[in-house]
Amino acid sequence: MKKRIVYATVTLILLGSLVMFGVIGVYKTENGIVLGLPDYEKRDIHVSQVDLDVLARADALLSSESGWSKGRVSNCLQSEKLDLYCALERASVEVIGKYIHRQPALQEVRFAIDDHYRERWTKHRLVDFNSNKDTKFEDIKAVLEKAISIVREKLAVYNAEL
Numbered sequence: 001m002k003k004r005i006v007y008a009t010v011t012l013i014l015l016g017s018l019v020m021f022g023v024i025g026v027y028k029t030e031n032g033i034v035l036g037l038p039d040y041e042k043r044d045i046h047v048s049q050v051d052l053d054v055l056a057r058a059d060a061l062l063s064s065e066s067g068w069s070k071g072r073v074s075n076c077l078q079s080e081k082l083d084l085y086c087a088l089e090r091a092s093v094e095v096i097g098k099y100i101h102r103q104p105a106l107q108e109v110r111f112a113i114d115d116h117y118r119e120r121w122t123k124h125r126l127v128d129f130n131s132n133k134d135t136k137f138e139d140i141k142a143v144l145e146k147a148i149s150i151v152r153e154k155l156a157v158y159n160a161e162l
Contacts (some may be wrong), residue, residue: 040052043111047151050096051105055151057091058084059144065137082152084109084140085126108147116143 061082062068069081076086077093088106092094092099100106110125122130129135129143 041107045104045106045107047108047154048116049155051103051108052148052155053095054088054091054103054105055108055148057095058087059141059148061087061091062137062140062144068137068140070135071106071131079144083127084130084143085124088126105147105151108150112143112146112150116146 005075059092062084067081069079069083069086071083073079073083073086076082076089079086082090085090088109089099092103092106096103106126113125113129115120117135117139119127130140
């Protein structure tokens with residue numbers, strides 16, 4: 001009996017730690033409360049040509065370091081210098097007509113940050129990564145290029161399946 005109590009306690013502590021540190025979350029769904037990743041954090045998201053267009057436009061908006069802001073930009077649609085978040089927001093508005101926070105294009109950028117620079121963000125991947133003291137313009141361009149590459153690969157697979 002003591003062993004079961006110890007195992008149950010350790011299990012609860014481990015699960016609590018995973019939730020507390022953001023590794024997994026507790027989410028309410030139509031099937032009740034679940035433990036795990038929300039759908040938008042799953043990497044098998046479906047992308048479209050629009051996502052590639054959004055990423056290409058964001059990449060063009062950040063074509064040179066002189067147009068990049070290391071600090072947070074307060075008005076994304078009117079600022080001359082853009083941080084990564086604002087470049088993606090403005091690109092979304094220009095391409096789609098509105099900003100969609102969990103647009104697959106933006107998720108692919110977030111995944112690229114996770115894969116290569118996980119230590120450079122705490123709460124808001126795009127903003128924290130951009131403003132991190134170690135992030136350079138080349139890093140911004142690298143995550144955009146990685147996201148573009150992933151979207152192109154996914155589109156090629158979709159086209160091959162047709």
